[in-house]
Amino acid sequence: MLHLQHYKKLGIGDIFHKVEENTRLEMDDGLRLYQCPDVVAVGALADRVRRRRHGNAAYYVLNQHINYSNICVNGCRFCAFHRKAGEQGAFELSLEDVLQKLSERPRGSIREVHIVGGCHPALPLTYFEDMIRGVKASRPEVHVKAFTAVEIDHFAHLEGTSTRDVLARLHKAGVDMLPGGGAEIFSPRIRTILCPEKLDGEKWLKINGEAHELGMKTNATMLYGHLETEGERLEHLLALRELQDRTGGFTCFIPLPFQPCNTPLANTPLASTRLGRTQPATGVEDLKTIAVSRLMLDNFSHIKAYWVMLTLKLAQVALHFGADDLDGTIVEEKIGHMAGAQSEQALTREELKRVIEEGGFTPLERDCLFNPVNPAEPLSATGTEN
Numbered sequence: 355m356l357h358l359q360h361y362k363k364l365g366i367g368d369i370f371h372k373v374e375e376n377t378r379l380e381m382d383d384g385l386r387l388y389q390c391p392d393v394v395a396v397g398a399l400a401d402r403v404r405r406r407r408h409g410n411a412a413y414y415v416l417n418q419h420i421n422y423s424n425i426c427v428n429g430c431r432f433c434a435f436h437r438k439a440g441e442q443g444a445f446e447l448s449l450e451d452v453l454q455k456l457s458e459r460p461r462g463s464i465r466e467v468h469i470v471g472g473c474h475p476a477l478p479l480t481y482f483e484d485m486i487r488g489v490k491a492s493r494p495e496v497h498v499k500a501f502t503a504v505e506i507d508h509f510a511h512l513e514g515t516s517t518r519d520v521l522a523r524l525h526k527a528g529v530d531m532l533p534g535g536g537a538e539i540f541s542p543r544i545r546t547i548l549c550p551e552k553l554d555g556e557k558w559l560k561i562n563g564e565a566h567e568l569g570m571k572t573n574a575t576m577l578y579g580h581l582e583t584e585g586e587r588l589e590h591l592l593a594l595r596e597l598q599d600r601t602g603g604f605t606c607f608i609p610l611p612f613q614p615c616n617t618p619l620a621n622t623p624l625a626s627t628r629l630g631r632t633q634p635a636t637g638v639e640d641l642k643t644i645a646v647s648r649l650m651l652d653n654f655s656h657i658k659a660y661w662v663m664l665t666l667k668l669a670q671v672a673l674h675f676g677a678d679d680l681d682g683t684i685v686e687e688k689i690g691h692m693a694g695a696q697s698e699q700a701l702t703r704e705e706l707k708r709v710i711e712e713g714g715f716t717p718l719e720r721d722c723l724f725n726p727v728n729p730a731e732p733l734s735a736t737g738t739e740n
């Protein structure tokens with residue numbers, strides 16, 4: 355880590371001490387870290403915390419994304435993935451299609467399947483229960499991470515039941531974990547502009563809390579680099595930290611840089627941040643957001659540098675700025691790529707390992723719940739959980 359004198363010169367000597375002493379950072383600290391002109395100094399603080407937790411390890415997972423449909427009753431202004439029913443480009447997979455996508459992967463080549471889609475106006479909960487049971491039957495060794503709090507809320511409305519009931523039914527069908535999508539930015543000011551149809555931040559948090567009470571782990575995301583301020587990003591992080599204090603159910607935090615292509619915001623000046631910029635987040639801002647997230651979320655074990663949205667090159671660098679996980683092989687990605695993401699569609703285990711090793715870290719293969727796994731051991735149907 356850099357010397358205290360350097361932090362004093364930057365005006366953040368007190369934050370240096372807090373990090374050294376493991377003292378919780380507050381809103382004002384987060385704002386000052388964002389304002390600090392020296393991204394390497396901010397990153398070094400985050401790296402200190404990251405290494406305390408994970409040493410030199412950097413995680414990755416053999417996973418596959420499956421999107422069952424992009425038909426969505428919400429029309430979020432930041433999203434290039436969704437379509438209305440009947441619109442050109444709309445798709446909807448049958449249960450057979452979902453299982454077919456899974457069976458195209460050689461047995462033993464994935465440990466996690468990540469299943470999400472739009473808020474479809476008609477698919478009943480039984481379709482999703484059958485889907486998850488089918489996935490588990492065909493690949494019992496694979497963990498299923500499926501359905502964001504947004505989808506859970508939508509299913510509950512369609513079924514006329516509670517979100518807790520939906521969660522319990524899907525858990526019983528085989529959902530191991532919820533992915534972190536749909537959180538966007540909790541700020542009501544921004545949600546009114548970008549996604550007024552979608553559940554609000556409080557409801558997103560409530561559903562994740564319910565999942566935690568039912569014994570399901572969940573992830574959390576933050577979509578940034580659109581219209582939000584740095585203060586709104588920090589409010590988002592603090593709301594997650596507060597829920598995590600109560601439940602301990604979050605596994606991983608994933609900051610997602612907004613990709614503007616093919617979205618209604620593509621030609622809109624992006625008016626966020628004190629820099630008054632009009633373009634999507636730059637590399638330094640991405641790295642600062644990773645670092646500030648690591649420093650503020652002192653009760654989250656993992657920070658993911660999601661290479662799909664960051665690009666693989668920046669995700670690799672982000673491992674030095676507080677991130678400890680690169681996500682995985684993915685196989686087929688639509689949400690980021692339909693919005694212009696410049697990354698690859700898929701990576702192999704060897705590619706992920708090489709990027710981690712050349713970054714100076716030790717690759718550690720994990721399962722969905724971040725249990726380390728031995729790449730040499732064949733996948734078994736009885737994974738451990740922690």
Ligand code: V47
Nearest residue numbers: 432433533534535536573575577610611612613693
């Ligand atoms: O909820 C939508 C975001 C999320 C855009 O839990 C966009 O392990 C950038 O949540 N530009 C889906 N982002 C992805 C997601 C995720 C990905 C990987 C791992 C995990 C996990 C979760 O993508 C959406 C939304 O917040 N998104 N449109 C866009 N144009």
